[in-house]
Amino acid sequence: MAEPATPATPRIQLAHGGGGTLMQQLIDAELRRLYADPDQVLHDAARLSLPHGRLAFTTDSYVVQPLEFEGGDIGTLAVTGTANDLAMAGARPLVLSLGLILEEGLELALLRRIVASLGEASRRCGVTIVTGDTKVVERGKGDGAFLNTSGIGLLQVDEPIDPLAIAPGDQLLVSGDLGRHGVAILAARHGLDLQPPLATDCMPLWPAVEALLAAGVRLHCLRDLTRGGLASALQELAAPGGLELLVEEERIPVAEPVRRTCELLGFDPLHLANEGRFLAVVPEADRQRALEVLAPAGGAWIGQVAAAGHTAGRPRGRVLLRTPFGSERVLVPLSGELLPRIC
Amino acid sequence: MAEPATPATPRIQLAHGGGGTLMQQLIDAELRRLYADPDQVLHDAARLSLPHGRLAFTTDSYVVQPLEFEGGDIGTLAVTGTANDLAMAGARPLVLSLGLILEEGLELALLRRIVASLGEASRRCGVTIVTGDTKVVERGKGDGAFLNTSGIGLLQVDEPIDPLAIAPGDQLLVSGDLGRHGVAILAARHGLDLQPPLATDCMPLWPAVEALLAAGVRLHCLRDLTRGGLASALQELAAPGGLELLVEEERIPVAEPVRRTCELLGFDPLHLANEGRFLAVVPEADRQRALEVLAPAGGAWIGQVAAAGHTAGRPRGRVLLRTPFGSERVLVPLSGELLPRIC
Structure with a gap:
């Protein structure tokens, strides 16, 4: 038939x-x-x-x-x-x-x-x-x-949120753990069978920003951590004002399955794209209040803008990663990105 | 060497x-x-x-x-x-x-x-x-x-410019001659060596609209004549209000080189895209003022919205073309367009 x-x-x-x-x-x-x-x-x-x-x-x-x-x-x-x-x-x-x-x-x-x-x-x-x-x-x-x-x-802000508003002594916070979106795309593109599957972090960021404003946190700068990830965002914020950003590597939140996948494939979670995470730059006096808003959703303090003294005699406009052992390395900008067409 | x-x-x-x-x-x-x-x-x-x-x-x-x-x-x-x-x-x-x-x-x-x-x-x-x-x-x-x-x-208008604002008796005007953009794309795409070359009509339309407003013309509706040309624009305006538009075919301005190229290639200038032409629908009392604004740049009156009597017993929401011999034919909508990717 x-x-x-x-x-x-x-x-x-x-x-x-x-x-x-x-x-x-x-x-x-x-x-x-x-x-x-x-x-x-x-x-x-x-x-x-x-x-x-x-x-x-x-x-x-x-x-x-x-x-x-x-x-x-x-x-x-x-x-x-x-x-x-x-x-x-x-x-x-x-x-x-x-x-x-x-x-x-x-x-x-x-x-x-x-x-x-x-x-x-x-x-x-x-x-x-x-x-x-x-x-x-x-x-x-x-x-x-x-x-x-x-x-x-x-x-909803009177003062512009602006890379040029970042000042020495400002504190750096991220709103959650990094790299989920990048790994989700990687898995879908290459048919990786992650168990359990790792979903994109894509989510609206306005509620967190609104909560920071409601808590009276002064936001010098905000940056979503999309193409190029946290690494690119830090570079972009350091450059215009010629600032030195000091980041404590072990404070950067990365979920265990993301870390495992990255180690397996040789990716750095700092360079992976996120679609529901941001970096907030706030004055030191507001650090604690900002953390109280962001921590319940996995946010964390990750570092600060060097006070003027730290940069004396050094090249300006760079990002330093402090390792758990106390040594420092300069974060080198990538020319492109690890994963094209991530968003 | x-x-x-x-x-x-x-x-x-x-x-x-x-x-x-x-x-x-x-x-x-x-x-x-x-x-x-x-x-x-x-x-x-x-x-x-x-x-x-x-x-x-x-x-x-x-x-x-x-x-x-x-x-x-x-x-x-x-x-x-x-x-x-x-x-x-x-x-x-x-x-x-x-x-x-x-x-x-x-x-x-x-x-x-x-x-x-x-x-x-x-x-x-x-x-x-x-x-x-x-x-x-x-x-x-x-x-x-x-x-x-x-x-x-x-x-710059208090009353919305809107297809639903079109009323029986309204007058139809175009701001200039039709089809130049379509022919320019056609020539570039197929290597036609038109002598002299025919340039796109692409130009800003705000100055003409501002002049109409300054002259006190009440604008019931405006539509630029891009994808699908005048024919699509007329269909789109007739449909929502169930109106009958009566267009005098011989009044539609088409430059001689456009007409010649269209005859040669079997295109209808009414379906060709324009990037610097629009259709204005105005109340009858404002027709003359609108024409005084548009005519110096090649604009023309081309027809009107049928009074209620004309549509009695006929299907509504259609466009009628009146030929130079007085006969009428219904403009049939195209399913796609003559030239894809015109804009």
């Missing part, structure tokens, strides 16, 4: 990006539900009624491979990552735009899962997607799906 | 997107100059000091092929197109974000030309690029460069 013909897997076609009826159908069937105001899809631009105040504005494109991994997918990252960039400026995330670049042949079922993640992550982050755009490129000219989200947030 | 070794063409490498020193160098050398505040590249998000008022917010990704064409490149489109989407909402364009997705191997010289176009188009549109992001994907996983720009503008 002949097998029944299986229907072809529904896939994205080039015409879905063409501005015609197929594109309207795609938007109506798959994307319209993402919008707070479904009529928004009629418009070239969203009209915003934002609370009065100063705004922050940011953008990120997402090219992560594979598109899905333990604990999330490119949609989870696209909403959470951009909302987190606003949080890092001291702004409550409010609204997002969504730009999709789809590759011809992308399975519709996968697009649906990504759209569901976009919706779920929006709810978790407390943001609304208010405007969007969809393009389709030919098979072999993209890589499944690239996403861009841009976000607007309401600034 | 051996030829002197020619230095390798500088190209984008995967590590340029890695968050390390190579990425910093790319940003410092090539992108930093785009920003009004060069220190902006230190931050995850831009802090905005906008004039008080209601805002519009929009996003577009650009995937045009080829990246360069007569009269512009993907950078010209990315700034102008997004600024124009704000103008179509009745908003003065203010600030843009810029997301770059570069393919490994992209020639640095080409990236530089695109960046120069981004800067030049920003000046022409009166907008500032305030925040950005750069990603690099492996060779064969992209197509040279994809750009995303998101924009914020200041609304």
Whole structure:
């Protein structure tokens, strides 16, 4: 007996990006539900009624491979990552735009899962997607799906949170243990069967920032530890002000399964990307209060900005790691990253 | 005598997107100059000091092929197109974000030309690029460069400019002749040697919208005539309100070289994309004033929204083209578009 013909897997076609009826159908069937105001899809631009105040504005494109991994997918990252960039400026995330670049042949079922993640992550982050755009490129000219989200947030701080606000004596804290997102991508990409599976750390950062502000912590600088990990973030903050950052290596929290995987594969958790962790730079007087906010979720004090005396006669704008044995080594910047396309 | 070794063409490498020193160098050398505040590249998000008022917010990704064409490149489109989407909402364009997705191997010289176009188009549109992001994907996983720009503008109208504001009796005007951008892309893509060359119509639309507002024209709806051209725009505006749009075919302005090229290749100028043309829907009483503003730049009246009587007993939400001989035909929506990746 002949097998029944299986229907072809529904896939994205080039015409879905063409501005015609197929594109309207795609938007109506798959994307319209993402919008707070479904009529928004009629418009070239969203009209915003934002609370009065100063705004922050940011953008990120997402090219992560594979598109899905333990604990999330490119949609989870696209909403959470951009909302987190606003949080890092001291702004409550409010609204997002969504730009999709789809590759011809992308399975519709996968697009649906990504759209569901976009919706779920929006709810978790407390943001609304208010405007969007969809393009389709030919098979072999993209890589499944690239996403861009841009976000607007309401600034909740009077003093700018800024690398240039960092001063000698400031204290360095991280909001949780490092490297989970990097290991989750690594595992998904190379089919590593970690037991138990290690999920991405991707999570909204605004609640922690809001809690720090509510506790009266003065935030000199915040930086999410995404591409390049803690190592890149420290380098980026040391450079502009010509500061020396002293980090106690053994204080940096790394979960045991992450450490084990890193040792096995020769990765350094300091260079692995995170999607739900940040570095906070606060004045010494606020260190304890900051720690009380961050420690319950696994946050930790990891070091400080050298007082002027420490840097006398030394090159400036560098990061020193102090080993458990008391010796110091300079953290050498990487030219690229260990894992391309991590976000 | 051996030829002197020619230095390798500088190209984008995967590590340029890695968050390390190579990425910093790319940003410092090539992108930093785009920003009004060069220190902006230190931050995850831009802090905005906008004039008080209601805002519009929009996003577009650009995937045009080829990246360069007569009269512009993907950078010209990315700034102008997004600024124009704000103008179509009745908003003065203010600030843009810029997301770059570069393919490994992209020639640095080409990236530089695109960046120069981004800067030049920003000046022409009166907008500032305030925040950005750069990603690099492996060779064969992209197509040279994809750009995303998101924009914020200041609304200059009290009544929403909205397809749902269109009423029977409203008048339809276009701001200039149609099809130039489509033909310019077609020529660049297929190596057509048009003499003289036909440049894209890509241009800022806010000045024309501002002039209409200054002349006291009530703008019920505006729509730029990009993907899908005038035909798609008319379909999109007819559908939500179930309106019948009556368009006089011979009134639609098409330049002679565009018409000739279309006849030769079997294209319909009504379906060709434009990047510097829009459709304005205005009440009948404002038709003459609107025409006085638009006509000097080639604008024209092309038709009207049927009065209720005209639609009695007919299907609603459709576009009728009246031929020079007085007969009417229904404009049939395309499922995709004639030219994929036109913007």
